[in-house]
Amino acid sequence: MRNNLEVNFEQVLEDNKNKIFRICSIYAAHPLEPQDLFQEVIFQIWKSLDRFKGKSSINTWVYKITINVCLRSKMKLEKSNHITDRFESIHFTPVEKEIDVSEQEKFNYLKQCIAALNESDTSLIVLYLDDLSYKEIALITGLSENHIAVKMKRIRKKLFECIAPKIK
Amino acid sequence: MLEQELKNIWNSSSQTAHISIETSQLLNELNTKMTKIEKVIRVRDIREIAASVVGILIFMYLLFEIPFPLTKIGCILSILWFCYLIFKLKKNKGQKQPIDMALSLSQQLDTQKANMIKEAKLLNTVLYWYVLPPFFANVLFIWGFGNPVEYNWFPLIIKKLSSENMLHLLPISLKMKFIYLSGILLFNVFIIWINKRAASKDIKPIIEKIERIKNQFETNKSE
Numbered sequence: 001m002r003n004n005l006e007v008n009f010e011q012v013l014e015d016n017k018n019k020i021f022r023i024c025s026i027y028a029a030h031p032l033e034p035q036d037l038f039q040e041v042i043f044q045i046w047k048s049l050d051r052f053k054g055k056s057s058i059n060t061w062v063y064k065i066t067i068n069v070c071l072r073s074k075m076k077l078e079k080s081n082h083i084t085d086r087f088e089s090i091h092f093t094p095v096e097k098e099i100d101v102s103e104q105e106k107f108n109y110l111k112q113c114i115a116a117l118n119e120s121d122t123s124l125i126v127l128y129l130d131d132l133s134y135k136e137i138a139l140i141t142g143l144s145e146n147h148i149a150v151k152m153k154r155i156r157k158k159l160f161e162c163i164a165p166k167i168k
Numbered sequence: 169m170l171e172q173e174l175k176n177i178w179n180s181s182s183q184t185a186h187i188s189i190e191t192s193q194l195l196n197e198l199n200t201k202m203t204k205i206e207k208v209i210r211v212r213d214i215r216e217i218a219a220s221v222v223g224i225l226i227f228m229y230l231l232f233e234i235p236f237p238l239t240k241i242g243c244i245l246s247i248l249w250f251c252y253l254i255f256k257l258k259k260n261k262g263q264k265q266p267i268d269m270a271l272s273l274s275q276q277l278d279t280q281k282a283n284m285i286k287e288a289k290l291l292n293t294v295l296y297w298y299v300l301p302p303f304f305a306n307v308l309f310i311w312g313f314g315n316p317v318e319y320n321w322f323p324l325i326i327k328k329l330s331s332e333n334m335l336h337l338l339p340i341s342l343k344m345k346f347i348y349l350s351g352i353l354l355f356n357v358f359i360i361w362i363n364k365r366a367a368s369k370d371i372k373p374i375i376e377k378i379e380r381i382k383n384q385f386e387t388n389k390s391e
Contacts (some may be wrong), residue, residue, distance in 0.1 A: 010191045017187045022178065038187075044269045046198045051270065065269045068276050075280075075377050085201070089193035093186050100180075107181040110174060120384035123273060129178040142274030143385060160170055167173070 009049055013042065016062045023126050026114055027070035039087050041069045056139050063132070063140050067123050074119060106167050113162035121155045128152060216257055220250040235319045238312020245305035256297060260290055274385060281378045284371055291367035298363075299356045310339045310348045 017038075024037035044065050052061055114122055127137045134145045134152070141148070224247050231243035263286060265279050316326045316335070329335050339348045 009195075013189055013191070017189065021185075021187060022181055025181070042194070043198060043201060046195075047202070048268070048270050051268075061270055064272060067273055068269045068271070071273065071276075071381070072280075075374060075381075087194060087197045087201075089190040089197055091188045093188065095186050103177065103180055106177045110177050110181075118384050119381045129175055131175060140272060141385065142272030156171070159174070163174065164170060167177075 009046060012045060012049070012058060012062060016059065019130055020062065020066050022130070023066050023070060026111060026122065026126055027074060029074070032073055035086065035090070035092060037070055037073055039090055040073070041066050042087075042090070044069055057136075060136050060139050063127060063130075063136075067127070067140060071119065071123065109163055109166040113159055113166075116162060117155065117158065121151070121158070124148065124151060125155055125159060128156075213261075217254055220254045223247075223250040233323060234313075235321045236312045236314045239309050239314075240312075242305045242307075242309030242312060245308065246302060249301045249305060252301070253298075260286070274382075277378050277382050277385075281375060281382070284375045284378065288367045288371040288375065291363045291371065294363040295360055299359055303352065303356055306352050307349060310345050310352075313339045313345070315340050 020041050021034060021038050024041065025034040028034040028037050045062060048065060052058065114125060117125060123141065124137060127140060132140075134148045137143075137148050138145045143151075227243045227246040227250070231240055231247070234240060234243070264283050267279070269276070271279065316322060316330075316338075322330070326335070329338065336344070339345045
């Protein structure tokens with residue numbers, strides 16, 4: 001049973017680590033860094049994995065945990081300092097290949113524009129940018145698909161207005 | 169077009185850093201972290217109960233040692249209050265809904281809000297469950313404290329105070345009783361103030377923040 005859990009956990013990490021980190025990098029705010037949030041998400045996934053009932057896909061479930069952990073950090077609900085104790089088993093190394101500076105710049109613009117959104121819009125847009133369907137976003141947020149569709153229309157417009165002049 | 173471009177920018181952001189995880193070491197670290205958190209919770213629980221147990225033992229000793237009837241009643245009430253305190257703290261912990269990170273965002277916010285409201289209620293009502301009962305017991309304890317000489321009661325501490333001519337420092341005279349009671353009253357006012365302050369400075373802003381986010385989710389208006 002434990003072995004099975006470890007295999008699943010490893011697979012879940014491998015499949016989701018990049019998207020978890022992307023979301024964490026949007027929510028991280030001083031004194032927390034994306035790495036701190038990332039490992040808190042990993043901790044919560046590990047803690048909750050045996051309660052995963054398979055009602056939704058594992059990816060949707062991982063998104064739920066990621067967004068909940070990130071939003072909790074934003075609300076400063078964690079009083080303890082456990083969240084900033086770094087794990088030595090997780091390494092973040094810069095990719096050696098040449099990084100496209102303009103791509104990096106564009107991502108920074110995107111981050112700036114997302115930062116200008118409110119908390120709920122931020123949660124929705126990061127899920128949307130990760131190419132999740134409205135149905136999946138509805139499962140993660142607990143809102144109806146229709147409600148999300150209406151909200152997304154407005155959020156997209158706001159985001160486009162912010163970023164279009166910058167990336168032209 | 170712009171939409172797809174944004175998704176591409178978003179997805180390419182993770183190509184700038186490589187995340188490698190040593191799973192077996194990570195599992196050890198996760199277990200260690202879990203043990204550490206459980207230990208902190210266990211120590212906090214023990215500390216809370218230990219303080220009440222110490223209080224119960226002290227007042228049990230005083231109950232059998234002190235001869236003054238009213239003071240004895242004060243001791244019994246104090247013991248009962250310490251027992252109630254253990255029950256109250258345990259009950260309050262049991263009432264809090266556990267944090268399930270796999271809930272939907274909306275459910276998570278509702279759970280958080282309910283827990284915070286319970287916490288705020290507990291802090292705002294300290295007057296009724298934390299201050300008034302022991303204050304009443306303290307009043308009886310001090311008011312009933314009589315003159316040891318009249319009761320021929322001379323335990324070691326009273327003998328020592330008597331030999332050093334310090335018996336007048338005990339709440340025997342009316343003046344000393346008022347001084348003691350005023351001190352206790354001031355201390356209790358401080359307890360109420362510090363709890364109310366925690367409720368309004370720490371808990372209220374979080375409840376407001378949760379409500380604001382909930383409201384953002386439920387409405388379609390932009391801020």
